[in-house]
Amino acid sequence: MNFYNEMMDANGGVRAHYQGYDSWLKATPPERIARKRAEADLAFHRVGITFAVYGEEAGKERLIPFDIIPRVIPSAEWKSLRSGLRQRVKALNMFLHDVYHDQEILKAGKIPAEQVLNNAQFRPEMMGVDLPGNIYAHIAGVDIVRAGEGEFYVLEDNLRVPSGVSYMLEDRKMMMRLFPELFAKHKVAPVQHYPDMLLEKLRAVAPKGVSNPTVVVLTPGAYNSAYFEHTFLAQQMGVELVEGRDLFVKDEVVYMRTTQGPQRVDVIYRRLDDDYMDPLAFRADSSLGVPGILKAYQAGNVTLSNAIGTGVADDKSIYPYVPDMIRFYLDEEPILNNVPTYMCRKPDDLKYVLDHLAELVVKEVHGAGGYGMLVGPASTTEQIEHFRQLLIAKPDGYIAQPTLALSNCPTFVEEGIAPRHLDLRPFVLSSGDCVDMVPGGLTRVALTKGSLVVNSSQGGGTKDTWVLED
Amino acid sequence: MLSRTADHLFWMSRYIERAENLARLLDVTWQMSLVPQSLDAINQSWAAIIALNSLEEAYAKKYSTVNGENVLKFMVSDPDNFASIHSCLRMARENAHAVRGTLTTEMWETLNATWLEAREKTFDQLFNAGIGDYFEWVKMRSSLSRGTTLGTLLQDEAYHFIRLGTLLERADNTARILDVKYHVLRPHDDEGATDFYEWGALLRSVSAFEVYRKVYRDVITPERVAELLIFNQDMPRSLQFCMNSVVKNLDLIANSNSGETQRQGGMLHAHLRYGRIEDVLEHGLHEWLTDFMDRIYMLGNGISKDFLVPMEEAA
Numbered sequence: 001m002n003f004y005n006e007m008m009d010a011n012g013g014v015r016a017h018y019q020g021y022d023s024w025l026k027a028t029p030p031e032r033i034a035r036k037r038a039e040a041d042l043a044f045h046r047v048g049i050t051f052a053v054y055g056e057e058a059g060k061e062r063l064i065p066f067d068i069i070p071r072v073i074p075s076a077e078w079k080s081l082r083s084g085l086r087q088r089v090k091a092l093n094m095f096l097h098d099v100y101h102d103q104e105i106l107k108a109g110k111i112p113a114e115q116v117l118n119n120a121q122f123r124p125e126m127m128g129v130d131l132p133g134n135i136y137a138h139i140a141g142v143d144i145v146r147a148g149e150g151e152f153y154v155l156e157d158n159l160r161v162p163s164g165v166s167y168m169l170e171d172r173k174m175m176m177r178l179f180p181e182l183f184a185k186h187k188v189a190p191v192q193h194y195p196d197m198l199l200e201k202l203r204a205v206a207p208k209g210v211s212n213p214t215v216v217v218l219t220p221g222a223y224n225s226a227y228f229e230h231t232f233l234a235q236q237m238g239v240e241l242v243e244g245r246d247l248f249v250k251d252e253v254v255y256m257r258t259t260q261g262p263q264r265v266d267v268i269y270r271r272l273d274d275d276y277m278d279p280l281a282f283r284a285d286s287s288l289g290v291p292g293i294l295k296a297y298q299a300g301n302v303t304l305s306n307a308i309g310t311g312v313a314d315d316k317s318i319y320p321y322v323p324d325m326i327r328f329y330l331d332e333e334p335i336l337n338n339v340p341t342y343m344c345r346k347p348d349d350l351k352y353v354l355d356h357l358a359e360l361v362v363k364e365v366h367g368a369g370g371y372g373m374l375v376g377p378a379s380t381t382e383q384i385e386h387f388r389q390l391l392i393a394k395p396d397g398y399i400a401q402p403t404l405a406l407s408n409c410p411t412f413v414e415e416g417i418a419p420r421h422l423d424l425r426p427f428v429l430s431s432g433d434c435v436d437m438v439p440g441g442l443t444r445v446a447l448t449k450g451s452l453v454v455n456s457s458q459g460g461g462t463k464d465t466w467v468l469e470d
Numbered sequence: 471m472l473s474r475t476a477d478h479l480f481w482m483s484r485y486i487e488r489a490e491n492l493a494r495l496l497d498v499t500w501q502m503s504l505v506p507q508s509l510d511a512i513n514q515s516w517a518a519i520i521a522l523n524s525l526e527e528a529y530a531k532k533y534s535t536v537n538g539e540n541v542l543k544f545m546v547s548d549p550d551n552f553a554s555i556h557s558c559l560r561m562a563r564e565n566a567h568a569v570r571g572t573l574t575t576e577m578w579e580t581l582n583a584t585w586l587e588a589r590e591k592t593f594d595q596l597f598n599a600g601i602g603d604y605f606e607w608v609k610m611r612s613s614l615s616r617g618t619t620l621g622t623l624l625q626d627e628a629y630h631f632i633r634l635g636t637l638l639e640r641a642d643n644t645a646r647i648l649d650v651k652y653h654v655l656r657p658h659d660d661e662g663a664t665d666f667y668e669w670g671a672l673l674r675s676v677s678a679f680e681v682y683r684k685v686y687r688d689v690i691t692p693e694r695v696a697e698l699l700i701f702n703q704d705m706p707r708s709l710q711f712c713m714n715s716v717v718k719n720l721d722l723i724a725n726s727n728s729g730e731t732q733r734q735g736g737m738l739h740a741h742l743r744y745g746r747i748e749d750v751l752e753h754g755l756h757e758w759l760t761d762f763m764d765r766i767y768m769l770g771n772g773i774s775k776d777f778l779v780p781m782e783e784a785a
Contacts, residue, residue, distance in 0.1 A: 045586075046579055222568050235571035246472050257473045259627060259777045260725050 004148050004407040005419055006071060017074040017468055020186050024179075025069075033068070036178045037412065040066055043174065065461030066171060067411050068178065071422060071443040078189075078439060078467045081144065081152060081426070084335030086435040087326060089140045089428045092157060092313050094329040096136035099312060100126045110328050111321045119318070120366070121311030123274065125281060129298050132205040133432035136307040139198070139269075140428040141165075141442075144336070146407040153337045153404060155423065157322065159306060159314040161271050165427050166229035167462050168442040169194060169236075175464040187469040189439035195236035197429055197436060198269075202237075204431040205303050206266045213266035216240045216256065218247070220272050220288045230271050244272075249292035252299045267303045274308050316365045316399045317343065339404060345396035353400040354391060357384050360400040361452075362391070375452050377403050406452055409463070411445055421446045423454050424465065439467035471627045475569050477778040479628055482565035483619075483635035486581065489558035490612035491643035495519060496545055496555075497605040498651070498675035503538055505667045516541040518650045523553045542601060547593040555608055559588045562615075574622040577615065584611040630719045634773065637719070641712035642766050647675060648699050649759040652692065669695055676707040696755060697747040709762065710742040716769070723777065731772030738765050 007018045014022045025033075044063050073081075098105050099116055100123075106113040116122055141162025143155040172191055176183055199215065206213035219230035221243055234241035246256050247265065255262035270277065276286040281294040296302050312318065320341040323334045342349040342360070353360060362374040374387040391398055408419035426441030443463040444454035454460040499519060503512045517536045520529045525544075528551060533540040547556045563585035570578045596604045616636070623629050651672045669690045673679040678698060685702065686694055702708045717739045720732055750758045 046583055222564075231571035240472055240475070241569075241571045242472060243474065246474050259471050259473055259476045259631075259723060 003405050003419070003421070004146060006146075006407055006409040006422070007069075008410075017072050021070065021072065021182065024182060024185070037068060040068065040174055040178060043177075044170075064167060065447060066174060067445060067461050067463045068175070069410050069412065069417070070175065070464040070466045071409055071424070071445075072466045072468060073424075073440060075468055075470045077150070080150075080335065082437065082439075084152070085142055085426055085428050085437065087330060087332060087335055088142065088154065088157070088322065089137065089430055089435055091326040091329050092140070092159060092322065093134070093136055093430055095325045096159075096307070096310060096313050097131075097134045098329075100136075100309065101128065105325065105328055108328065110324045111318070115317060115321075116312060119312050119315055121274075121309070121315050123309035123312070125294060125298070126307070126309040130300070131307055132207065132303060135205060135430050135432065137310050137313070138201055138205060138305040138307075138430055140430070141425045142428060143423055143425050145404055145423045147404050148407075151337070153339045154322075155339060156316075157314040157319070158425075159310040160273060161306070162425070162427065163226040163229055163271070164425055164442040164444075164462075165194060166232040168427070168440070168465065169232075171442075171462055171464040186466065189467040189469050191438040191440060191465075194427070194438045195233060197438065198233070199237040199239070201429045201431040201436075202267050202269055202303075202305055204434075205305065207300055207303055210266045214239075214264060215267040215269065216242045216247075216265055218242055218244070218268050218270040218272055220244075220276070224271070226271065233269070244286075244288045244290050247290045247293070249290060249296050252292075252296045252301055254290065254293060254296050254302045265302060267305060269305045274311065277304075277308065316341075316363055317345075317396075319399075339401045342400040344391055344398045344400060349400075350391065350395050353398075354388060357388060359403060361403050362387055362398055362400045365397055365399060373453070375403065378450060378452065403452070409445065411447070411461075411463070413447060413449075418449070420449070421452050421454065422463065440465035471572075471631075473778055475572055476627065476631045477774075478565040478569040479572065479631045480635040480773070480778060482562050482569070482581070483632040484639040485558045485562035485565065486584075486612050486615050487636045487639040488643065489555045489562065490609055491640065491647070492545065492553075492555050492558065493605040493608035493612075494675045495522075495643075495647050495650075496542060497602060498647075498671045500538065500542070500601060500605075501671045501674075502668055513537055519545060522646055522650050525551065525553060539597070542597070543593050546596065546601070546604070547591070556588060559585050559608075559611075572628050574618065576618040576622045580611070580615045580618050584615070627723055630723045631777075633719045634716060634723075637712045637715045638766060638770055638773075640707060641709050641716070642763060644676060644699055644707050644709060644712070645759045645763050645766070647672070648696065649756060649763075651675075652696065652755055666690060673698075678705060678707065681705055693747060693751060696750070700750065701742065701745060701747060703743075713739045713742050720773075725776065728772075728776040731769065731776050734765070734769055734772055738762075738769065 007015060007022070009015055041063065044066060095105065103113075105111055106116060137159040139162060141158040141164065143158065144152050145155055146152050168191060202215045203213055215237070216239055217230055217234040217237070219227060219241055221227070224230070231241055240256065242256055248255055248257065248262075250262075254265045254268070256265050272288055275283045277289045278291060278294040279286045279289055280291045282289075293302070293304075294308070297304055297308065320338065320343065323338050326332055326334045342353050344350045344353055353362070356376075357374070358376045358379075360374075360376045362376070364372040374383060376384065406421040406423070408421045410417050411420040413420065422443055422445040424441050424443055426437050428435060428437045430436075443465040444460045445463055446452060446454045447459055447461050451459075496519065499515050502515060513536050516538055519541055520526055520536065523545075529536075529541075529544055532544065532548075544551055545554050548554045549556055549560075551557060563581050566573060566578055566581040591604075619629070619632055623632070669692065670679055673682050673690070673695060676699060681702075682690065682695070682698055685698060688694075698705060698708065700709045703710045703714060705711055713735075717735050720728075720735050724732060
C-alpha cells in the first residue's frame, strides 16, 4: 500500500508547509534534540500528565508519549475541514433533537426506525425533553484520517464524553517551552483559549432564567483514566471539579455540598457515561452518579453536557447514515467523507465481510478506545479465525470497513526518525446556532511500525498540531 | 468550596506536617541514641515512639525486639505501617491528587515529586547513606510544600483549611514530642552532660535550640523547655503559636453550624493565652498534655463535622 506522507511528497521533496520545520530540524544538533526530548519526558512526569490504563496494576499511571515533530496542516486544508466539521456536527445535533421529538427522519424512511429505537444507546427517557438551544452534543471529538491529497474521512463521531483535549493543550505548551524559536518562525494558530471557549459554551446553555450559572465538571474520580484532564479543565475554567457524592438533588434541583452549605448547580460538564449518571434511572449499582438527577434534568432545572442519549448518534451502526442526515436536515452535500461501512447484521454484507476478513477492519458496534477490533492486514490467521467466530455468533454486534491507507508523518522512534500513521481529533463545540472549534485538535500517532491503531491505550502517542495561518 | 475538597486539603496538609514531625522525632531519638548511655535507656526511647503512635500491636507482628534499626525501618519506610513517613508522604500526595485542580502547579509538583522520590528509596539505601540526611530531606520537602503554599496560593478558603490542618497537626505533634521526651528525660535528673545533650536534642527537634538561647540567655532547664514549647507565642512550633493561628483561621471559615467548634477553639486558646508553666507543672505536665491532646482531637472532630463531612440538606 502507498501511504500519503504528511511531510514529504511522492518524489521525496518536503511539502511547502513543512519546509520551515524541516530546515530547522536539519540545522539543529541531534544532541540538543535528544536533550529536549528527555526534558519533555521529565516535565510530563513531574506535572503528572498521565493516564491510567485499564487492566494494568490498579492506580498505575503511564505517560502518553509525546513526539516533537508536529503535525502541520496548511490553512486552506484546515478551512475545508472546519466547514466539514461544522456541517457534520450541526446535522448530528439536529438528528438527536429529531429522534427525541418528532422523528421526521424515521418517518421519511431515511434510517430504519428499529436501528434507532432498538439501539441500546437510545434513551426513551429523553423523549419530548426540550434542551437549551436544542443542543445535545455540546462537545464532539470527531476522529478524522487522511488517505490522500485533500481526501479526509471521518472514522468516528464521539458525542458522549470525548477526551484528549488536555493533551492537545499540554502538547502545545510543551512545544512552545522546548522550541520557542519555531513559533517565532511559523505563524501557528493558537489553541490555548479552548477552556475559555468551552466555559462560554457551557454558560450559554444554562437553564432558562439563570443569568449567572454555576458550572461544574463531574468526574468519576481519581482512578478514571482521564482524571488528569478533568482536573485540568476544571482548573482552567475556574469551576469546581465534583464527584457524584458531592452533589444531591432536592425538589428536582441539583445542589453541591460546600463548606458554607448547599449551593445550587446549573450546568454540569459531566465526564461520566449515561449508564452511571443516576442509579434511580439507569444502572442501580452505580455509586458514581447522583440519585434523582434525571428528574431534575427532565424538569429543565439543570443542563447536562453532553445531553443524556447522545450515544444513539455516534453508535457505529448509525454512523453509515450520517451523510443522509446532512442531506436530510441541511439540504447540503457532505463535505467530509464517510468510510464505506459493511453492516454485518445485513446477510449480504456479512457474507462479503467473512470472505474478505484479511483486508478489512472489523469493529464492535459499541466498542471504543481501540479495544475489541480487528485490523485484517495486520493480523495473524488465528486472530482472523477468532473474529470469524465472533461475527458468526453475533453479526449485529459488528461493522466492517475497508482498511484505509492512513497517512503517516515522520516521528521519533527508537531507530531514529521513521514514518508512523496518525489521525486527528478536533474538538467541536456547539451552543445554539454557533458551532466552533480551536484550529487543529489532538493528533494521535501509532508508534508501532505499521500499526493503524492510534489509541493511547494501545501504545499510541501524540503530536502538537499546527494549523498555519496565511 | 466543596466539603470534599476542603477535606482533602485539610488532610493533605496534616499528612505532610505529620511526616515532618515524625522525621523530627525520629531524628532526635536517633541523635540521642548516639550519646553514651545504657542500651536499656536507648531501647526505651525507641519503644516510646511506638507507644506514642499506639502501634505496639502492629509492630509486634513484624518484629520481636525493639531496637533502633527495627523502629526506624518500621516508622520510616514500611508501606504497611499507615503511620510511617512513607505512608504519610503517600497520603499527602493522594489527597493532593484528588484536588490538584485547587492547588497551584508549584504545590502539586512539590508533593508529587516528593512522593515519587520517596517511593524510589529502600530503607537500606537510606540507612547506609545516613538516615539523618533523609530526615533533613523530609523536613526540607515539608518546608518546600509550606513555602509554595504561602508563596503561590490565593489566600481564600482553601488556604485556611490547609493552615488549619497544618497547625492542628503541629500542635498535636509538639505536645507528643514534649510528652514522650519529658517522660524519658525527667527521671535522670543528674544535671550531667548527658542532660544537656538530651534537652538540646529535644529543642533541636522542634528547631528551638537557638530560640531558647535567645529567649532565656541561660542554661537549659526542663521547666523552661516546657514553657517555651507550650507558652511562647512567637515560636512557630509552640502550642500557643499553633492555637493562635487555628483560632484565626477558624474565624475566617465560620459558617452557621460551626458555633460550638469555634467556642471550643477559643476556650483552648484562652487556656494557653492565660496559662502559666508553674500551674501546668503543679497539675502534672503529662496530665496537662494528655488533656490538651484530647481537646485538639475533639477540635479536629468538630471541624470535620461542621465543614468537611457533608452537612445535612437542611438549607
